[in-house]
Amino acid sequence: NRNERRRIGRGKLRLQKWYVALSDTQKKKISREVIQMVLARKPKMCSFLEWRDLKIVYKRYASLYFCCAVEDQENELITLEIIHRYVELLDKYFGSVCELDIIFNFEKAYYILDEFILGGEAQETSKKIVLKAIEQADMLQEEAEAPRSVLEEIGLT
Amino acid sequence: MPAVSKGDGMRGLAVFISDIRNCKSKEAEIKRINKELANIRSKFKGDKALDGYSKKKYVCKLLFIFLLGHDIDFGHMEAVNLLSSNKYTEKQIGYLFISVLVNSNSDLIRLINNAIKNDLSSRNPTYMNLALHCIANVGSREMAEAFASEVPRILVAGDTMDSVKQSAALCLLRLNRTSPDLVPMGEWTSRVVHLLNDQHLGVVTAATSLISTLAQKNPDDFKTSVSLAVARLSRIVTSASTDLQDYTYYFVAAPWLSVKLLRLLQCYPPPEEGAIRGRLTECLETILNKAQEPPKSKKVQHSNAKNAVLFEAISLIIHHDSEPTLLVRACNQLGQFLQHRETNLRYLALESMCTLASSEFSHEAVKTHIETVINSLKTERDVSVRQRAVDLLYAMCDRSNAKQIVTEMLSYLETADYSIREEIVLKVAILAEKYAVDYTWYVDTILNLIRIAGDYVSEEVWYRVIQIVINRDDVQGYAAKTVFEALQAPACHENLVKVGGYILGEFGNLIAGDPRSSPLVQFHLLHSKFHLCSVPTRALLLSAYVKFINLFPEVKGTIQEVLRSDSQLRNADVELQQRAVEYLRLSCIATTDILATVLEEMPPFPERESSILAKLKKKKGSGTVSDIEDSRKERNVNANANVTSSPSSDLLGLGNSSAVNSASPPTSSHAASLLVDVFSESLPVAALGSASAHVIEENFSRFVCKNNGVLFESQLLQIGLKSEFRQNLGRMYIFYGNKTSTQFLNFSSSVVCPEPLTADPVLDGGAQLQQILNIECISDFVEAPVLNIQFRYGGSTQNISVRLPVTLNKFFQPTEMTSQDFFQRWKQLSPPQQEVQKIFKAKHSMDTEITKAKIIGFGTALLDGVDPNPSNFVGAGVIHTKTIQVGCLLRLEPNTQAQVSTAALGLDDLHFSESLASLFHTHL
Secondary structure (H helix, E strand, O other): OOOEEEEEEOOEEEEEEEOOOOOHHHHHHHHHHHHHHHHOOOOOOOOEEEEOOEEEEEEEEOOEEEEEEEEOOOOHHHHHHHHHHHHHHHHHHHOOOOHHHHHHOHHHHHHHHHHHEEOOEEOOOOHHHHHHHHHHHHHHHHHHOOOOOHHHHOOOO | OOOOOOOOOOHHHHHHHHHHHHOOOHHHHHHHHHHHHHHHHHHHHOOOOOOHHHHHHHHHHHHHHHHOOOOOOOOHHHHHHHHOOOOHHHHHHHHHHHHHOOOOOHHHHHHHHHHHHHHHOOOOHHHHHHHHHHHHHHOOHHHHHHHOOHHHHHHHOOOOOHHHHHHHHHHHHHHHHHOHHHOOOOOOHHHHHHHHHOOOHHHHHHHHHHHHHHHHHOHHHHOOHHHHHHHHHHHHHHOOOOOOHHHEEOOEEOHHHHHHHHHHHOOOOOOOOHHHHHHHHHHHHHHHHHHHOOOOOOOHHHHHHHHHHHHHHHHHHHHHOOOHHHHHHHHHHHHHHOOOOOHHHHHHHHHHHHHHOOOHHHHHHHHOOHHHHHHHHHHOOOHHHHHHHHHHHHHHOOOOOHHHHHHHHHHHHOOOOHHHHHHHHHHHHHHHHHOOOOHHHHHHHHHHHHHHHHHHOOHHHHHHHHHHHHHOHHHHHHHHHHHHHHHOOOOOOHHHHHHHHHHHHHHHHHHOOOHHHOHHHHHHHHHHHHOOOOHHHHHHHHHHHHHHHHHOHHHHHHHHHHHHOHHHHOOOOHHHHHHHHHHHHHHHHOOHHHHHHHOOOOOOOOOOOOHHHHHHHHHHHOOOOOOOOOOHHHHHHHHOOOOOOOOOOOOOOOOOOOOEEOOOOOOOOOHHHOOOOOOHHHOOOOEEOOOOOOEEOOOHHHHOOOOEEEEEEOOOEEEEEEEEEEOOEEEEEEEEEEOOOOOOEEEEEEEEEOOOEEEEEEOOOOOOOEEEEEEEEOOOOOOOOEEEEEEEEOOEEEEEEEEOOOOHHHHEEEOOOOHHHHHHHHHHOOOOOOEEEEEEEOOOOOOHHHHHHHHHHHOOEEOOOOOOOOOOEEEEEEEEOOOOEEEEEEEEEEEOOOOEEEEEEEEOOHHHHHHHHHHHHHHO
16 A cells, blocks of 8 residues: 655655556656655644545655655545654664665665565564564675675675 | 674675665766666676575665666566575565566466466465465456456365465455456355454454455445444454454554454445444444543553544444434534544544534534534644635535635635645635625625635636626625725735626626716726736726617717827737727727617526536645545446547537426416526426336435435446525536546436426536536426436447436425414314325334434424423425415324324415325325
8 A cells, every 4th residue: 555655855855665566657657756845844734644545644854854645535644654763763773864765775775674574564563573584695606705805895796 | 784683694684785875976876776776787797507595685776776766677487487586585575576577477477477476376375375475465357367267266165274364355446446347246145254253353354355345346346244244343343452353453453454444335325224333333333432541541542542443433424314313422522522632533533523523314414513613724834724624614514604705715714825725716616606605795795706816716706706797786886885895905916906896897887876886987997907917807807898888978089099009009918909899999990879789788697507616626625635425335336437429419408408207197276377487588398208218217206304425336437416595496416427437428318397396407528527406496396307417338228217316305494382382373274175194004214313314414494392292203394386385384293113103294274284294194
């Protein structure tokens, strides 16, 4: 049901995830519209917006806005808490997460999202279990890493 | 540099990202990206085979570039290669790239599917999950074709790991959403339902989402999920907050799962089995009770999670619409939220109350909050909350509070946000018309609307006021006087000029006696606005002038002069020129008689659905408006209501609209004069045999004590009803919802009714499939009318006959009475003709509150403290028919031990007693 979930920093899209098939142009248009609407909101306003036939649920964490577009009959409050739980997961994983973590480790942010939400529905709401799954994957990763060349180490390739 | 770099640090990627971030201008960024793209392209094309790590790094860079908003047209092949890598990180990046940059290139799809297939059969849970996530993220048709039978197998296999089960469940959900035809239902369904019993709450959470989606489409296949869901919910709501360990979220036990279970239950009617129903009611009560407890934490997450469950429980209560106590409790709870300091809660409470307002059981309870809602209209700082307040006022409006609500909406309109003005204008216009007791108030309201928000008053609104003024001669003089006064304002809105021109042209004569509004004064007043108006308004004014020539021969000369002037006769606009020429000519050559015939007062408009209502609904269709009709139950009807009709079809149903059912015996002596129809001149009275078609009545009984709901539902069609009755008149809105994706052709409907009722179906053409029946009760009747529907679907003609829930008790007006009056009258009745007594076994539980609600729903007033025995119920009301009014007294003596009730009805007229008694006892 969750059509998209994305994270916006100062009008820039940092991460987006779509749970319906749309063309790239449509996606860009929707992103623009939603960013505009959400950034125009003042503090203390309610966290829900009607947009086309969907509802936008958003929450601001420091400089980042997290938004979900959900169907009309979806539960708004639980969607807010979906956002919060995702932020908690990021926070736990990166250790007090900031925008830079998400920019430099965008692929990780995606994995965490996939472990938590799939096809627009919460897959696993236990924080421990999600983090354990991600950590296990990281273990696999570290085992697989071989030492790299000097050139690579300084980041020239 | 990254603040934290976990796992593999792809330094090259990090450096690239830093470079991009350091770019001072957009141009510099594009330059840097193009350089990188050229670099990657050459690496991919180079002779030297790249190792997995490099491939992964470059694919990841491409992904980053894409996420910045640039197009990527290569690298897909390399990403697909990564899928078959045996290194986890490489596979992961490959899948991520595929998930984000879906490409329908068929060659690649085959390769991707192959890789997925390998991973699914790898028996490595991490790989299986990656593959399932990819299917769920892409969800394309090709993938559904390849995996729609494999995924359910994984889901129900005994040896599948929990995490894989969760992924498989949601993966199947996605495939079912995108290509339902490819996902086979079958032997696995019952095993999926049993996942609700799984030990692992994560599995239950994922499975509940899947089952909800499937159950919406095939409720019968998943019926067994109801009892399991209730059991599961009950265990959650009664658990201590520590029982569920990590599934407890800020002291709330498994909020996500609870919400999902409550959603699943909304796919079904209330459970029939008493034990399950009782357990569910307990759960809902517990949730309502918890809302009253002091919070266990001050964190907003705690209150959000707790209230998320509460709101979902309230949705379920509204969906069931059967437990008056719960509905009223829900309403009180929401009432508390209306003044909560959290904006979110105020918003949601207003929204949720809107649906409560449409339930008979809670409408009155909602109305008690009117002052708070009006206050939020005035004080809320957030326009979306104010919008909800407007919606709620609209939903709670009825005859008793219409004046207050309309006044408040009008005063809000003066300062309302531009974005919602038009909608408010429509709502005010509808309420003013619907609940107008005297039409002078209606006319005042609409003129106020034009004054306050003229630009937002659409054509439909001012057309409608003219229709109503023309149809009601008691208001014409007042309307003429009022528009005349309004036009005195130095600057008035063009819409007012239109209404004024039209009304004075028709009814100016009614105020011409007063020298202050003599014909000449009226004319000069209108003409003083002429040059400020647009062409269509000027054209309308010209017509008003020629009507003046007929009404007031004394101003003929003046008007002819105006028509003759160059600015009219030689006007550049062809329409204006033509009108001027023709009207001038007509006034010169026609005799007074001819003039009087041609320019006669407009005939009354046929009664039809308000064009404004249609407009509001159209607006709602675009998703911007929520409306009374927009209760969750009716969503299906509205969402799919695109039944189009071919132009030749008998949409109006006039031809056979009032065919008389010859089978029903005339129940009264007034029969001959009873069939009154607006269109009676052209009516062939076709006799329809009683044996003609099977009449569906299964939902009929549900409507005896209520007015709204779903009357009929099949795989093709859903018919929803909203009706309202007042004295001997009724109006029924029928909503036809096409549940299929194809069109119904030649859609037509007709109503067959026994004599004492008349119904004229009028259906606006076009896409809106709503039909309105106006109903009048002429005398006593037993047989309810039948709605026949015919349409073509997939080459075959479908015939459906449904009995419309128009029963005698709908025409009740409740009457309050003192105990003394009641028994005095009761004693005056002479059995057996005037009193009917029946003893019957209670079909439903004999709960006091329910019985009370049913008696009120039946239409009589519930008289408290009248009967000396407090367990007895006493009611009184008057049935209105066109010809007579019949008083009715009612006593119900329940005997709880024997589950038997004795009902006695006393009536002034013996004809009525039998029909009413049978109604009463069958449905109570």
